[in-house]
Amino acid sequence: LTVGTFTLETSGTNDINGEIEISTGVFDCDGTFDATSGEIDFTGSGILQLSSSTVTSLGTLDAAAGTVKYDGGAQDVLIDDYYNLIIDQSGNKTALGDVNVANDMTISNSATYLTGNNQTTVTGASSVSATLEIANGVYHSGGGFSATGNINFTSNGILRFINVSPTSLGTLDNTNGKVIYKQNATNVLADDYYSLRVIDAGSERNAQGNITVA
Numbered sequence: 001l002t003v004g005t006f007t008l009e010t011s012g013t014n015d016i017n018g019e020i021e022i023s024t025g026v027f028d029c030d031g032t033f034d035a036t037s038g039e040i041d042f043t044g045s046g047i048l049q050l051s052s053s054t055v056t057s058l059g060t061l062d063a064a065a066g067t068v069k070y071d072g073g074a075q076d077v078l079i080d081d082y083y084n085l086i087i088d089q090s091g092n093k094t095a096l097g098d099v100n101v102a103n104d105m106t107i108s109n110s111a112t113y114l115t116g117n118n119q120t121t122v123t124g125a126s127s128v129s130a131t132l133e134i135a136n137g138v139y140h141s142g143g144g145f146s147a148t149g150n151i152n153f154t155s156n157g158i159l160r161f162i163n164v165s166p167t168s169l170g171t172l173d174n175t176n177g178k179v180i181y182k183q184n185a186t187n188v189l190a191d192d193y194y195s196l197r198v199i200d201a202g203s204e205r206n207a208q209g210n211i212t213v214a
Contacts, residue, residue, distance in 0.1 A: 003027045003046060016059060022046030022066060035059030042066025042083070050075070063102050077113070087113045087130070095120060095137075107132055107149065115139055115157065128170060134159060134177060141166070153177025153194070161185040174214050181205065 002021045009028040016038030020027060024044040030051045038059035040048060045065070048058075051072040058068070058080055067084035070077055070093050077087070079097035087093045090110040095118050103124040107113045111130045113120075115137035122140065128147035132139060134157030141161050147170030151159060160180040165187035172179075178195040181188055188198060190209025198205050 016040070020048075022048060032056070063100075071109075084124075087111045104143070132159075147172075174212075 003025040004023045005025050007026040007028055010031060012031045014029045014031055014033040016035035019039040019041060021041045021043060023046050026047045026049055028049045032052050032054040033050055034056040036057040036059060040059055041062045042065035047067045047069055049069045049071060053072055053075055055075065055078060058078055061080050063081040063083050065083055067086060068082050069086040069088055071088040073091035075091065075093050077093050077095045077099060079099065081100045081102065084103050085101045085105045087107045088109050088111050092112045092114055094114045095116055098118050099120045101122040105122045105126050107128045107130045109130060112133055114133045115135060117136040119138040119140060123142045125144035126141050128151065129149045131150040131152060133152040133154060136155045136157055138158045138160060141164055143164055145161060145164060145166035146168050148168065150171045151169060152173045153176035155176060157177045158180060159177065160182060162182045163184040165185050166189060169189055169191050172191050174192040174194045176194055178197060179193055180197045180199065183200050184203065186204065186206055188205050188207050188211065190211060192212045194214045196213045
């Protein structure tokens with residue numbers, strides 16, 4: 001089934017045992033979604049939009065193009081390799097394990113993304129206008145990072161920047177957690193940190209203002 005430049009919206013059960021190919025359109029699934037024996041391919045900037053609280057499997061997911069968007073209420077974010085990942089709309093979106101994003105990740109519109117004790121690795125840009133919550137896990141940012149929302153730590157989690165200097169940390173929790181600037185993350189933002197680590201010898205780091213470490 002090919003979704004071209006249009007939106008295909010389904011309200012009932014989505015049971016994908018064959019192949020869905022999304023070009024520049026949107027496959028909007030409001031009901032349960034299970035692609036255990038199926039394949040999701042992107043041939044352009046298309047979007048697979050998942051609104052159900054029951055998303056069982058993404059089958060063989062194309063991680064070289066396209067966007068997967070979780071925009072329901074409380075949802076599980078499946079362990080997978082994504083190209084672009086959007087966490088949207090109010091409600092907790094909880095990672096079930098390690099999540100890899102080859103391009104960009106967006107957390108928006110009152111959504112809360114919970115890493116739990118897992119690692120989320122984003123190679124491209126991260127944009128956080130809602131809430132990123134890290135427990136004992138790691139959020140690894142390898143591209144641009146900008147937050148106007150909240151970054152919360154509920155335990156000993158880590159927010160790590162490698163080869164990238166964030167432009168803003170939004171409202172940063174300074175009662176738990178650790179922020180790490182590594183390798184070419186040259187600018188250390190002025191903020192109130194709980195634990196701060198700046199590593200890799202031989203590279204200059206520039207404080208962008210007053211820094212407090214609790």
